[in-house]
Amino acid sequence: MSRESILAAIKKNQPEQQALPDLDAFRRTGPGDPAAFRKVIETLGGQVFEISSYAEIQALIAEHQPDARKIISLQEQYLPGAITEWEAGDGGRQFENVDLAIIPGQFGVAENGAIWITDVEIKERVLPFITQHLAIVVASQDIVPTMHDAYAERIAHPGGGFGVFIAGPSKTADIEQSLVLGAHGAKSLTVFLYTPKP
Amino acid sequence: MEHQHKEHSLLAEEFNANEPRVNWHDETLWWVRQKRDKMAWSIPEWEDLREAASRIKHNVLGNLHDYLLAFEKNAQANGAVVHWAADAAEHNKIVLQLLQEQGVKRMVKSKSMLTEECHLNPYLAEHGIEVIDTDLGERIVQLAKEPPSHIVLPCIHKKKEEIGELFHEHLGTPAGNADPKFLTAAARQHLRAEFIQSRVAITGVNFAVAETGEMVVCTNEGNADMGAHLADVHIACMGIEKIIPQRKHLGVFLRLLARSATGQPITTYSSHFRAPKKGQQLHIVLVDNGRSRQLGREDFRNSLKCIRCGACMNTCPVYRRSGGHSYHNAIAGPIGAILAPNLDMKEYADLPFASTLCGSCSNVCPVKIDIHQQLYQWRQVITKEGYAKKTKAAGMHAMNMVLSKPGLYKTAGGVGRWVMRTFPAVVNNGLNPWYKQREMPEAPKESFADWYKKNRKQ
Numbered sequence: 001m002s003r004e005s006i007l008a009a010i011k012k013n014q015p016e017q018q019a020l021p022d023l024d025a026f027r028r029t030g031p032g033d034p035a036a037f038r039k040v041i042e043t044l045g046g047q048v049f050e051i052s053s054y055a056e057i058q059a060l061i062a063e064h065q066p067d068a069r070k071i072i073s074l075q076e077q078y079l080p081g082a083i084t085e086w087e088a089g090d091g092g093r094q095f096e097n098v099d100l101a102i103i104p105g106q107f108g109v110a111e112n113g114a115i116w117i118t119d120v121e122i123k124e125r126v127l128p129f130i131t132q133h134l135a136i137v138v139a140s141q142d143i144v145p146t147m148h149d150a151y152a153e154r155i156a157h158p159g160g161g162f163g164v165f166i167a168g169p170s171k172t173a174d175i176e177q178s179l180v181l182g183a184h185g186a187k188s189l190t191v192f193l194y195t196p197k198p
Numbered sequence: 199m200e201h202q203h204k205e206h207s208l209l210a211e212e213f214n215a216n217e218p219r220v221n222w223h224d225e226t227l228w229w230v231r232q233k234r235d236k237m238a239w240s241i242p243e244w245e246d247l248r249e250a251a252s253r254i255k256h257n258v259l260g261n262l263h264d265y266l267l268a269f270e271k272n273a274q275a276n277g278a279v280v281h282w283a284a285d286a287a288e289h290n291k292i293v294l295q296l297l298q299e300q301g302v303k304r305m306v307k308s309k310s311m312l313t314e315e316c317h318l319n320p321y322l323a324e325h326g327i328e329v330i331d332t333d334l335g336e337r338i339v340q341l342a343k344e345p346p347s348h349i350v351l352p353c354i355h356k357k358k359e360e361i362g363e364l365f366h367e368h369l370g371t372p373a374g375n376a377d378p379k380f381l382t383a384a385a386r387q388h389l390r391a392e393f394i395q396s397r398v399a400i401t402g403v404n405f406a407v408a409e410t411g412e413m414v415v416c417t418n419e420g421n422a423d424m425g426a427h428l429a430d431v432h433i434a435c436m437g438i439e440k441i442i443p444q445r446k447h448l449g450v451f452l453r454l455l456a457r458s459a460t461g462q463p464i465t466t467y468s469s470h471f472r473a474p475k476k477g478q479q480l481h482i483v484l485v486d487n488g489r490s491r492q493l494g495r496e497d498f499r500n501s502l503k504c505i506r507c508g509a510c511m512n513t514c515p516v517y518r519r520s521g522g523h524s525y526h527n528a529i530a531g532p533i534g535a536i537l538a539p540n541l542d543m544k545e546y547a548d549l550p551f552a553s554t555l556c557g558s559c560s561n562v563c564p565v566k567i568d569i570h571q572q573l574y575q576w577r578q579v580i581t582k583e584g585y586a587k588k589t590k591a592a593g594m595h596a597m598n599m600v601l602s603k604p605g606l607y608k609t610a611g612g613v614g615r616w617v618m619r620t621f622p623a624v625v626n627n628g629l630n631p632w633y634k635q636r637e638m639p640e641a642p643k644e645s646f647a648d649w650y651k652k653n654r655k656q
């Protein structure tokens with residue numbers, strides 16, 4: 001079996017051990033800046049709406065996604081009347097014709113606009129990719145400054161079998177470096193940045 | 199054994215036959231390099247991050263044995279099946295067997311340079327299985343029956359009109375339509391049908407975490423996720439050097455990767471696959487294919503730190519003006535030229551000579567690989583082993599051709615700008631043949647210094 005021979009060759013050839021660097025110096029103190037977070041998402045081709053109550057979502061969607069018919073909302077409170085319980089299907093294939101999925105994000109990262117999503121909330125892993133358009137609700141108090149803070153504070157321990165940072169809509173520049181939004185995943189990303197009224 | 203391929207210098211010469219195309223290729227890649235600079239300069243701690251990344255990778259090289267065992271144990275505890283492959287042939291056999299167990303004849307694959315290195319697609323085709331590459335650039339070169347010419351931008355050598363023609367022929371788009379938006383939409387439709395029908399998906403791996411047994415895959419298009427989450431069986435293929443110690447180290451690498459690659463703050467999707475979804479099988483194939491040997495070569499082991507960002511290619515004056523295919527290897531450019539001779543020193547003896555040793559690659563490398571030093575070292579080894587005779591002269595021939603034909607650069611604007619782009623890091627580092635006559639097998643017709651003097655006055 002190759003396992004033993006590979007491991008033996010590695011053991012023989014690997015150099016002397018060196019210590020790992022300390023990453024604490026890269027950490028920022030304090031919360032992340034929601035304005036910076038917003039700005040990066042916009043540069044990435046996403047749109048951000050600041051809301052102080054979930055009730056605002058409905059009107060914003062009616063205005064900005066007027067063609068969305070089949071809408072899935074993972075939480076009833078985001079969009080009353082949206083499909084919250086979806087029919088059983090074939091491993092996620094049933095979502096192919098979903099126009100818009102509204103899902104919760106655990107937290108966002110100010111330096112790069114990435115939002116952390118796990119299968120604990122979304123259940124069907126393919127949903128945020130296969131839906132034609134994606135909306136993520138994230139609280140402005142849940143913005144961390146950098147990726148170091150994200151891993152140190154928010155996802156130090158694995159939860160769920162799958163997690164993903166999503167930063168903007170799906171895109172490609174493979175044809176002559178022309179940026180086109182909507183490669184295989186969601187064609188657009190809307191972020192509802194939620195700050196409850198004090 | 200005879201060389202199966204023409205040497206780099208001849209392939210570069212062919213690429214240079216079309217002058218406007220070469221200029222376009224050169225300028226496009228330089229533009230990507232500039233985007234990378236802008237991103238790097240916006241992070242004050244950029245140099246510290248590179249240093250940290252390099253040291254983490256160094257720690258990995260020194261503990262690879264134990265980290266691989268930890269990764270295996272944790273991945274198995276998560277429900278994955280771990281396979282070990284000594285070489286490309288064993289890797290391909292493992293994948294074929296998994297596919298045959300499932301009885302599939304057609305399946306999707308997201309970008310994996312490892313499967314390119316192993317020539318998986320042609321092997322599976324011989325066994326009656328069609329692989330559909332789903333990264334748009336990879337699908338384009340696949341339809342054109344070509345290999346990728348760049349590890350991050352697989353069809354960077356293709357003009358949109360050629361892509362329009364390919365799509366017209368294979369996907370039935372209207373003839374003459376070369377609009378990138380339209381073509382991307384057509385590919386989306388075509389590939390969605392493939393994702394939906396596919397019961398098995400192969401993906402590459404960017405990082406594998408020993409501590410958690412999870413794998414991180416980065417894409418902008420979302421193709422790895424579309425494939426993997428819809429499939430009943432997910433096969434992830436990775437080189438053994440992809441291991442990193444802990445989850446927190448992802449913070450360092452995810453900050454560096456996309457910024458170095460394309461000048462984005464992060465890829466659209468950074469997917470962390472830990473456990474298979476309910477009812478799904480997850481197979482991880484760990485591939486050596488010469489890596490444990492490279493680990494033992496003191497001068498070259500740092501090449502295993504590579505995170506495949508492509509920055510060294512985008513900045514390389516030779517790569518930009520000779521094209522990825524001139525390297526006749528799955529991985530082109532400066533990093534390809536130090537990885538390939540480890541696989542077959544004779545076959546790839548020409549590659550370490552396809553460089554000016556200007557050092558720009560080492561300057562941009564996010565994990566601080568001493569790429570140009572290793573190119574220089576390979577030249578010594580290859581010469582000592584007796585493989586260099588022909589290639590050394592040919593290498594300089596290519597250098598002269600791609601770099602010192604003043605006519606090629608008339609359109610490129612001011613000479614100062616040209617010099618910047620062509621010699622991004624000219625330094626008298628003692629290795630540079632443009633400075634050291636003894637490195638030159640024959641004196642160039644016009645020295646760079648003379649040429650520069652003459653042109654500056656114009």
Ligand code: SF4
Pocket residue numbers: 503504505506507508509510511533559562563564565566567569
């Ligand atoms: S050698 Fe460095 S610059 Fe080149 S692809 Fe690898 S990580 Fe990127």
